[in-house]
Amino acid sequence: MLTIKCSGCKAKLWKYKKVGPGKVLRCHKARISKRFDVQERDGMLVCPCGREIATDMGRFYKMHADAFTHTGTKDTA
Numbered sequence: 001m002l003t004i005k006c007s008g009c010k011a012k013l014w015k016y017k018k019v020g021p022g023k024v025l026r027c028h029k030a031r032i033s034k035r036f037d038v039q040e041r042d043g044m045l046v047c048p049c050g051r052e053i054a055t056d057m058g059r060f061y062k063m064h065a066d067a068f069t070h071t072g073t074k075d076t077a
């Protein structure tokens with residue numbers, strides 16, 4: 001399980017079950033297990049500090065590469 005964090009203020013944003021290796025380019029909504037203080041605004045997920053973290057694409061969020069960091073481990077499929 002990964003914890004997605006804001007790269008600006010380091011706030012925890014959500015927990016995500018990443019399957020397989022590679023970068024986190026998108027987050028499928030079905031695999032987000034917990035949300036913290038992240039807000040939805042104009043089709044984007046926004047950190048409380050104002051940083052735009054990801055864009056809502058329907059079934060998944062397209063991640064803004066410079067806007068977040070993550071901790072934790074990727075699950076091996």
Ligand SMILES: [Zn+2]
Pocket residue numbers: 006007008009010011047048049050051
């Ligand atoms: Zn932030």
